[in-house]
Amino acid sequence: MKKIRISFIYTLLFVLTLGFVQAQDVISAKELQSYLKQDNTILVSAQKEVEYNKIHITGAINIDHNLLYDDMTMLLPSTQVAQIFGVNGISQNMKIVLYDEGSSKYSGRMYWILDYMGANDVKILDGGLKAWKAARKPVTRNASTAKAVTFTPRINKSYVATMATVQTAIDNPNYVIIDARTPEEFNGKNETTLRLGHIPSAVNINYETMLNAKGELKTKEELTAIFTKAGVTKEKTAIVYCKTSVRAGIEYLALKSVLGYTKVMVYDGAFTEWQAQASNKVSM
Numbered sequence: 001m002k003k004i005r006i007s008f009i010y011t012l013l014f015v016l017t018l019g020f021v022q023a024q025d026v027i028s029a030k031e032l033q034s035y036l037k038q039d040n041t042i043l044v045s046a047q048k049e050v051e052y053n054k055i056h057i058t059g060a061i062n063i064d065h066n067l068l069y070d071d072m073t074m075l076l077p078s079t080q081v082a083q084i085f086g087v088n089g090i091s092q093n094m095k096i097v098l099y100d101e102g103s104s105k106y107s108g109r110m111y112w113i114l115d116y117m118g119a120n121d122v123k124i125l126d127g128g129l130k131a132w133k134a135a136r137k138p139v140t141r142n143a144s145t146a147k148a149v150t151f152t153p154r155i156n157k158s159y160v161a162t163m164a165t166v167q168t169a170i171d172n173p174n175y176v177i178i179d180a181r182t183p184e185e186f187n188g189k190n191e192t193t194l195r196l197g198h199i200p201s202a203v204n205i206n207y208e209t210m211l212n213a214k215g216e217l218k219t220k221e222e223l224t225a226i227f228t229k230a231g232v233t234k235e236k237t238a239i240v241y242c243k244t245s246v247r248a249g250i251e252y253l254a255l256k257s258v259l260g261y262t263k264v265m266v267y268d269g270a271f272t273e274w275q276a277q278a279s280n281k282v283s284m
Helices: 002-023 029-035 049-054 078-087 105-117 128-134 163-169 220-229 248-258 270-276
Strands: 041-045 095-099 121-125 175-179 237-241 264-267
Touching: 029 095, 029 121, 029 128, 078 105, 095 105, 095 128, 105 121, 105 248, 121 128, 163 175, 163 237, 163 264, 163 270, 220 248, 237 248, 237 270, 248 264
Parallel strands: 041 095, 095 121, 175 237, 237 264
Antiparallel strands: none
């Protein structure tokens, strides 16, 4: 009887641990292979179409993330975004797995978009196509398509920061503004047609520091150390941006899914919108 109890306890601990892992939205290449066997699952490449046509994971459909923006690289109206998802076979109730070439920029951006749009279950392939190929999993050049469905958006406005939100957050102890660009961009030492520098009071956490040498997301402990050192704590509302907020997505994922921060926003207009308004100050 005692052995049965001990066995039950170990089984319960295993199930609870598994549930904790699955609660995070980052899955490995090995996990993806079994995940794709589940009903109502769709694999989405967020790569540019030209890259998708060169090589992609077998069975993946492609939605170039650039199709979801207007001329200012800001997200299109939710009805248009929903239509693009629906036409390509994605509904808000599907199990959606995203990947890109391995930078996590594009899959991270798409992750935030789908979260904002109210998708129920969104995952990211850790390490993207690079990790999939390293695991010797099947790839192809043959495009895949999915039957059109209806995507019904349920907008989460608390996940997006407007320019006005950012203006309120500057030097506000209840907020922390995170610039996900490189140190050169942050410090105004890069060549660009934009104004040089960053949003006042922002801290710099280069999105590349989220990933290890293999292009996979760093451990929870490593990510905690990175954000804590920069003063990003759970009681503050974190607003993440970069030049166009494509790179901001992977930091949104790290904070929200891996670390469990509940107050995380992406400034969709990003530095491009911010610096274009002359009345907005820029720091060096």
